[in-house]
Amino acid sequence: MLENLEPKKVFHYFEELTRIPRCSGNEKQVSDYLVAFARRRKLDVVQDRALNVIIRKPGTKGYEQSPAVIIQGHMDMVGEKVPGSRHDFAKDPLSLKLDGDFVRADGTTLGADDGIAVACGLALLDSSELPHPPLELVVTTSEETGMDGAHALDAGQLQGRTLLNLDAEEEGALFVSCAGGGNLVCTFASHWEKAAGAALTITVSGLKGGHSGLEIIQQRANAIKLLGRVLDAARAAGKFGLAALSGGAKANAIAREAQATVTAEAPVLEKIKAIVLGLAKELKAEFATTDPELEVAAASGERPERQLDPAATGRLVAFLEIVPNGVQSMSKDLEGLVESSLNLGVLEQSPAAVTLTVSIRSCVDSIREDLTRRVEALAALAGADTCVRVGAYPAWQYEEGSKIRELCLSVYQDCFGSEPKIKAIHAGLECGLLKVKLPSTDMISFGPNVFNAHTPNEHLSIQSVAHTWTFLGAILAKLR
Numbered sequence: 001m002l003e004n005l006e007p008k009k010v011f012h013y014f015e016e017l018t019r020i021p022r023c024s025g026n027e028k029q030v031s032d033y034l035v036a037f038a039r040r041r042k043l044d045v046v047q048d049r050a051l052n053v054i055i056r057k058p059g060t061k062g063y064e065q066s067p068a069v070i071i072q073g074h075m076d077m078v079g080e081k082v083p084g085s086r087h088d089f090a091k092d093p094l095s096l097k098l099d100g101d102f103v104r105a106d107g108t109t110l111g112a113d114d115g116i117a118v119a120c121g122l123a124l125l126d127s128s129e130l131p132h133p134p135l136e137l138v139v140t141t142s143e144e145t146g147m148d149g150a151h152a153l154d155a156g157q158l159q160g161r162t163l164l165n166l167d168a169e170e171e172g173a174l175f176v177s178c179a180g181g182g183n184l185v186c187t188f189a190s191h192w193e194k195a196a197g198a199a200l201t202i203t204v205s206g207l208k209g210g211h212s213g214l215e216i217i218q219q220r221a222n223a224i225k226l227l228g229r230v231l232d233a234a235r236a237a238g239k240f241g242l243a244a245l246s247g248g249a250k251a252n253a254i255a256r257e258a259q260a261t262v263t264a265e266a267p268v269l270e271k272i273k274a275i276v277l278g279l280a281k282e283l284k285a286e287f288a289t290t291d292p293e294l295e296v297a298a299a300s301g302e303r304p305e306r307q308l309d310p311a312a313t314g315r316l317v318a319f320l321e322i323v324p325n326g327v328q329s330m331s332k333d334l335e336g337l338v339e340s341s342l343n344l345g346v347l348e349q350s351p352a353a354v355t356l357t358v359s360i361r362s363c364v365d366s367i368r369e370d371l372t373r374r375v376e377a378l379a380a381l382a383g384a385d386t387c388v389r390v391g392a393y394p395a396w397q398y399e400e401g402s403k404i405r406e407l408c409l410s411v412y413q414d415c416f417g418s419e420p421k422i423k424a425i426h427a428g429l430e431c432g433l434l435k436v437k438l439p440s441t442d443m444i445s446f447g448p449n450v451f452n453a454h455t456p457n458e459h460l461s462i463q464s465v466a467h468t469w470t471f472l473g474a475i476l477a478k479l480r
Contacts, residue, residue, distance in 0.1 A: 001096045002103065005462055007469045009126055014103075014119035018111060019093040023079040024145040026090060027051050030075050034139055037122060050152035051141045057125050059134040066133035066480050070160035070441070071124060072430065073117025073167055074143035074150075078250055078454045081108040083205065083257070085456075102451075102459040112460040113211075113453040114143065117166030120472060132476040136160050143167075143430060144252060146183065146391025150430040155437035162404050162479065163443040164472070165431050169214065169450035170423075171464040172416075174408050176444060177424035179213065179338075180395035180432055181361035183251045183345075184372060186379040187386045188316055188354045192306045195243060197265040199301040202230055202276055204247075206293035209256035211454045212343035212359050213427025216254070216327055217336075221291045223247055223258035224344045224356075226283060228320025230296060231260060233279055235317065237271035240264035241307030242316060247347035251359040251391075253454040255345060263307045273298045308354075311383075316354055319382035320347075323358065328371060331363070331424075338426040340367045342375070353385070361426060363395050396432035396443070398424070404442045411474045416467070420446075446471070 005011040022030040031051040038045035044056040053075075059066050079089035085107040087095075095106040104110060121137040124130065136158055140149030168175045204223040208215075224247040234240065240262045247258025262272060280296035287294050308316070325344045331337040340362035348355050358375055362368035376387045399405075405422070412420045431443045448464035451457075 001098070006466055007123065009123035010119050010465060010469055013122040014115055015096065017115045017118060018096060018105070021089055021091055022075055022077055022111065023089045024076040024142045027076055027141045031141065034075070041125065043125060046157060048152065048154065050149050052149045052153050053139045054157060055125060055137040057135045060131045063131060063133045063480055067162065068134040068136055068160040069132070069476065069479055070136045070138055070158060070163040071121045072138045072140070072163055072165045072434070073114045073121060074140045074430065075118055076142055076144050077111035077113065077115060078109055078144050078253060080209070080249055080253060080454060080456055082456045099459070101462050103462060104459045108456055109454065110458040110460060112450045112458060113169060114167045116448060116450070116460060116465060120166055120469060130473050130476065133479050140430060144250065147393045147428070147430055147433055150433040153437065155434065158438065161441050163431070163434065163438070163441050164475065165429060165443060165445035166447050167429055168425070168445045168447040169453060171447070171449045171461070171467055173421045173423045174405065174444055174446050175423050175425050175429065176402065176405055177363065177398040178396045178429040178432055179361045179363045179426050180365060180368060180393055181359060181428050182372070182392035183390050184358045184360060184375055185388045185390055186319070186356045186358070186384045188312065188319070188383065189385045190349070190351065190353050191309045191312045193309045195241065195263045195304045195307045197263055198269055199243060199261050199263050199303050200269045200272060200298050201259060201261045201301040202227065203259040203297050204230070204295070205257045206295040207254070207256040207291045209254045209455045210452060211427060212252045212254050212341070212345060213361055213425070214453065216341045216343060216426065217338050219290055219326060220254055221287045221294060222325050222344055223255040224320065224347045225325045226296065227258040227260055228317065230276055230279055231262070231317045232321040233275050234262065234272045237275055238264065238268040239310065240268060240272065240313070241310070242313045243304040243307045245316070245347055245349045245354055248345045250454065251343070251345035251357045253345060254343060256455070258347060261301055261304060263304065315383035319356070319379060319384070322378055322382070323356070323375060329367065334424055337424050339363060340371055341426065342371060361428065363424065363426070365395065393428055394432040394436060396429060396435055399442070402442055402444070404444045407478060408444055408446070408475060411478060412471060415471055415474050
């Protein structure tokens with residue numbers, strides 16, 4: 001499919017990666033693929049217990065004694081698909097398609113975040129033409145679900161004191177700082193009783209979703225939050241129970257879909273249905289710009305055997321309504337930069353409990369801690385049984401006097417005749433964790449244009465990949 005695209009080796013390896021199932025937590029196959037790649041080329045390779053892979057390649061002629069450079073990205077991807085898709089991320093290869101300048105997947109995420117970084121790294125290691133210093137390709141696992149691979153990485157194995165992170169998604173921008181963050185998992189115990197009356201399934205769908213760091217500034221609708229708003233409004237109809245709840249897929253993706261099955265006597269359900277239909281029109285009007293395909297619907301369903309008791313139902317509806325979501329503050333120093341945000345990313349139910357996962361981000365540690373404590377306090381007031389902090393990662397602070405930043409500015413000007421933007425990013429990059437482990441390493445992040453990451457509309461610019469490849473090669477040629 002991609003064999004005629006330039007740069008050929010980059011797209012060759014990118015296509016190979018799309019054939020390997022590699023959602024977070026399912027990375028053994030792709031990790032082994034990277035190890036086999038290195039061994040076939042007789043390159044030094046390390047695979048650790050977290051399945052991180054480090055591949056080393058000596059410098060080319062004239063660069064043998066140059067300081068090593070770390071090329072870094074992550075092997076896992078977010079698995080999101082359109083409603084009705086039969087794609088199984090655990091075993092199926094992605095189905096690719098070309099659309100002008102873009103590579104897309106058919107009905108699923110593409111995994112360009114961060115497969116394109118890995119593909120560039122492999123193309124570098126496989127090149128016999130590009131001049132470069134000694135290289136250390138570091139490919140981590142489970143970045144999308146808490147940066148587990150970066151947490152586990154033994155950085156003492158690395159010699160490089162310059163790191164090029166290729167996990168950015170905007171060509172022409174050099175990223176020099178990122179937010180820190182983590183997830184808060186709030187659990188409400190399920191107290192069941194026999195279901196009373198008939199059932200109505202309320203569905204929120206058609207939302208754009210997106211990366212909860214990159215797209216949160218777009219103020220797109222969050223399906224779980226809208227579901228909470230609908231359920232809260234439905235309380236005006238009378239007493240009802242909750243038989244089922246679900247929504248979202250990943251903590252770091254804005255929820256595109258959510259649904260709840262409510263149970264009540266027929267007259268109450270009729271009133272709830274009318275409330276839902278009325279609110280649906282209001283919500284479509286509110287989000288006409290950001291989410292024009294938004295749909296809120298209510299349909300009769302089969303009567304379930306059980307429902308949550310009134311107290312459990314009340315606690316959940318209250319929390320869904322009051323938990324904050326979206327941008328919380330904007331930077332006072334950098335115009336247009338989100339300083340802090342919350343994303344209610346996952347709502348899931350088991351027989352024992354209902355669990356809600358909130359992603360919390362900020363470039364200011366004290367603000368992130370305050371937001372975390374606020375959500376914890378709200379959850380406690382709403383009757384949550386537990387709130388557990390997981391997957392914390394630090395912010396990456398801007399570094400004065402960065403030599404790699406100044407070099408990249410100069411090289412970009414030479415390559416393209418214009419100046420790149422110097423930017424901070426509200427999303428989390430592994431640079432924050434790696435900087436803690438490698439405090440003397442000079443870091444920068446850049447990459448090609450990847451649009452709508454973490455959604456089935458993710459797409460990758462072909463021309464932008466070519467530009468990034470040219471830029472990457474020119475940087476390495478200067479690092480003698």
